[in-house]
Each structure stands twice: as C-alpha cells, then as structure tokens.
Amino acid sequence: MSYGRYKGPYNEKNPIPDGEARISIYNYTPALALGLIGAILFGLAAIGHFYFWWIGGKKRVARDGRGRPTRWFEALWTLGCVMEVVGYGFRTYSHKNPFYVNAFIIQYFFIVVAPVFFAAAVYLALKYAINLNEENLRISPVKQTFVKVFITIDTLTTILQIVGAALIGVAESRRANQKASPITSDQANDILLAGLAAQNASFLVFLVILGVIIFRIRKAPEQHRTASIEKRHESDVSSPRAVEAGLAHNYGVATYTKTFLWVLVVSSLLIFARTLYRLAETAEGVWGNASSIEALFGVFEFAPVVVAAWLWIVRPLRREMVRMS
Numbered sequence: 001m002s003y004g005r006y007k008g009p010y011n012e013k014n015p016i017p018d019g020e021a022r023i024s025i026y027n028y029t030p031a032l033a034l035g036l037i038g039a040i041l042f043g044l045a046a047i048g049h050f051y052f053w054w055i056g057g058k059k060r061v062a063r064d065g066r067g068r069p070t071r072w073f074e075a076l077w078t079l080g081c082v083m084e085v086v087g088y089g090f091r092t093y094s095h096k097n098p099f100y101v102n103a104f105i106i107q108y109f110f111i112v113v114a115p116v117f118f119a120a121a122v123y124l125a126l127k128y129a130i131n132l133n134e135e136n137l138r139i140s141p142v143k144q145t146f147v148k149v150f151i152t153i154d155t156l157t158t159i160l161q162i163v164g165a166a167l168i169g170v171a172e173s174r175r176a177n178q179k180a181s182p183i184t185s186d187q188a189n190d191i192l193l194a195g196l197a198a199q200n201a202s203f204l205v206f207l208v209i210l211g212v213i214i215f216r217i218r219k220a221p222e223q224h225r226t227a228s229i230e231k232r233h234e235s236d237v238s239s240p241r242a243v244e245a246g247l248a249h250n251y252g253v254a255t256y257t258k259t260f261l262w263v264l265v266v267s268s269l270l271i272f273a274r275t276l277y278r279l280a281e282t283a284e285g286v287w288g289n290a291s292s293i294e295a296l297f298g299v300f301e302f303a304p305v306v307v308a309a310w311l312w313i314v315r316p317l318r319r320e321m322v323r324m325s
Contacts, residue, residue: 005287011099024098025168027292034298035092039085041306046081048313049074056318068132068325070318073124080117081309087111101170108165112278115271115305116154119203122268123147125260125317126210132255132324139216142209150206157199161278164192168286185286196279203272210268217256260320267311270304277301 008024016022053074087110094103127147130140137143167188174181277300281290290296 005285005292007287007292009098016099019101020097020099021101022099025101025104026094026098026294027287028294029098030091030094031294032092032095034294034302035088035095038088038302038306039092042081042084042088042309045306045309045313046078046085049077049081049309052313052316052318053078068128068321070128070316070321073121073128073317076117076121076124077309077312080114080121083110083114083117084305087114105166109162111301112161112165113158115274116151116158118267118305118308119154119206119271120147120151121312122264122271123150123206125264126213128317128321129256129260129264129324130213132321136255139213140209141212146209150202153202154199157195157202160195160198161192164188164190164195167191189282189286193279193282196275196282200272200275200279203268203275207268207272210265213256214261214265217261255324257320257323259315260317260324263311263315263320267308270308274301274304 006023006027008027009029011020011022011024013020053071056070056074058069087107090103090107090110094100094107097103124147127144130136130143165188167183168185171181171183171185171188277290277296281288281296284290
C-alpha cells in the first residue's frame with residue numbers, strides 16, 4: 001500500500017496488533033533523548049512555578065504591602081508544565097513503539113493543549129500590570145474582558161486541533177488496516193489547519209495590543225512630564241515611599257518595569273513562534289517535510305515553550321509586580 005510522501009518506519013508485525021498502525025503517525029521514530037529532556041526540563045519548571053504559586057497568595061502580598069496575588073498566573077504555568085511532562089513521557093514511550101496510535105494521540109493532546117495555558121498566563125500577566133494603577137489602565141487599548149475573550153478563542157481553536165489530530169490518527173490507522181474511514185487524512189488535516197490559523201490570528205491581535213501599550217509607554221514620559229512636575233509641587237506628601245508611589249499612581253507615569261516588558265514580549269513571541277511552526281507544518285499536509293524532521297519539532301515546538309516557561313522562573317511575575325507597585 002502506498003503512503004505518498006511518507007518516509008518513516010513501517011510496522012513489520014504480521015498481523016498488525018490492535019491499537020497499532022502499519023506506519024508511524026509521527027512520520028519518524030521519536031528520539032529518546034528529546035522525550036527525556038522534555039520531561040525533565042518541564043518537570044523542573046513545574047516545580048519552580050508551583051513554588052511561586054505557593055508564595056504568591058494574598059497573605060504574602062498583604063504582609064509585603066506591595067504587589068498583587070499571582071497564584072492564577074503560576075497555576076496556569078504549573079498545570080501547563082505538568083501536561084508537557086505527560087506529553088513528553090508518552091513521546092518517550094513511543095520511542096519503543098512509534099506505531100501505537102493511542103500514545104501518539106495522548107502525547108499530541110497534552111503537548112498541544114499545554115501552550116493554551118501558557119498563552120492564558122501571558123494574557124493574565126498583562127492584565128495584572130494594566131490593573132496596577134489608573135495610568136496603566138488609561139494607556140491600555142483593552143480593559144477588563146480581553147483575557148476571557150482570548151482564552152475562549154484559544155480553547156475553541158485547540159479543540160479543533162485536537163479533533164483534527166485524533167481524526168488523522170483514526171484515518172491512517174483504518175487505512176493501514178484496509179478499512180473504510182468516515183473522513184480522509186487530508187480532510188482531518190484541514191480541520192487541524194483551521195484551528196491553528198484561528199489561534200495564530202488571535203495571538204497576533206494580542207501582540208498588537210501589547211505593541212500599542214509599549215508604544216504608549218515610550219511616548220508617555222514626554223507627554224506627561226510637565227503635568228507631573230506641576231502636580232508634584234502641589235503635593236503635600238513628603239515621605240520617600242509616598243513620593244515614589246505618588247509619582248507612579250498620581251503623576252501620569254506608567255509603572256511598567258523594563259524587565260517585565262522584556263520577559264512578557266519575549267515569552268509571547270516564543271509562544272507565537274511555536275504556533276507559527278505548527279501552522280506551517282500542518283499547511284504542508286500530513287506527510288510534509290516539516291513533519292518528517294524531528295529536529296524542527298525540537299527547535300520550534302519544544303525549545304520556545306520550555307524557554308518561555310523558564311523565563312518566568314528566572315524573573316518571576318511576583319517580583320515584577322512588587323517592583324511596579
């Protein structure tokens with residue numbers, strides 16, 4: 001039986017056991033090293049984010065007197081990293097048996113769904129910063145509900161991707177066993193492609209919003225310098241702490257630290273690069289060149305996401321919230 005552009009291994013078992021396909025839906029045999037490294041790095045990242053979740057509650061913030069709770073943000077990263085561990089664990093299993101269809105579907109589900117939580121986390125980080133004070137809120141083109149909108153879009157588009165990937169697995173498995181399938185691999189791939197295209201478009205809108213905020217931050221000091229000086233002379237607050245807070249909250253100065261903006265921008269671009277790779281890979285079709293090279297998966301799927309996860313451990317959001325308060 002011909003599989004078109006398929007270049008991966010073939011299942012030599014005869015007959016093919018139940019639950020296995022004649023070909024590897026990965027298009028290759030997953031590398032053991034990548035599976036283990038992925039599971040280890042995401043496992044350590046999950047521990048790091050769980051630690052920041054533990055110390056990021058309301059009581060700690062109240063005791064410090066600055067910042068804001070970040071537990072939801074850290075919970076999203078922790079859950080996403082745990083899902084990545086499961087996904088890469090099943091990729092490790094697939095190194096022994098790349099023909100087992102359920103292993104492919106499970107690892108695909110967890111590795112595809114996890115970045116949805118990471119994207120939700122960066123949306124939430126921006127929302128936290130926007131709501132720190134009136135000036136941050138004033139210069140933002142979005143206010144309260146944008147996080148719910150983006151998360152809803154991400155959820156729906158991810159469901160499409162999971163359905164598409166599962167149908168590809170079913171179609172190829174039935175094809176390998178010479179059984180009729182209610183949908184072809186190309187049709188299932190179109191469903192997957194539609195979900196990825198919508199997800200990329202949604203995240204691009206978020207990046208535009210972030211770009212507008214950064215542009216306004218860069219313009220704000222010049223626009224508000226005169227007003228800030230005038231209001232400072234009218235103020236009767238004398239303590240250094242109060243003056244610092246007043247300059248941040250009352251004098252038209254947006255309180256975004258450079259570190260926060262850099263981490264937010266870089267992690268967002270990394271997540272966006274990952275979704276662009278998935279879109280390009282899917283656009284080539286089921287057995288395209290991009291899906292045939294595991295190194296591309298490592299560079300554009302694994303690396304961007306794990307780096308983004310570790311960026312928020314090296315520069316935790318809680319610390320930046322305190323600095324911006």
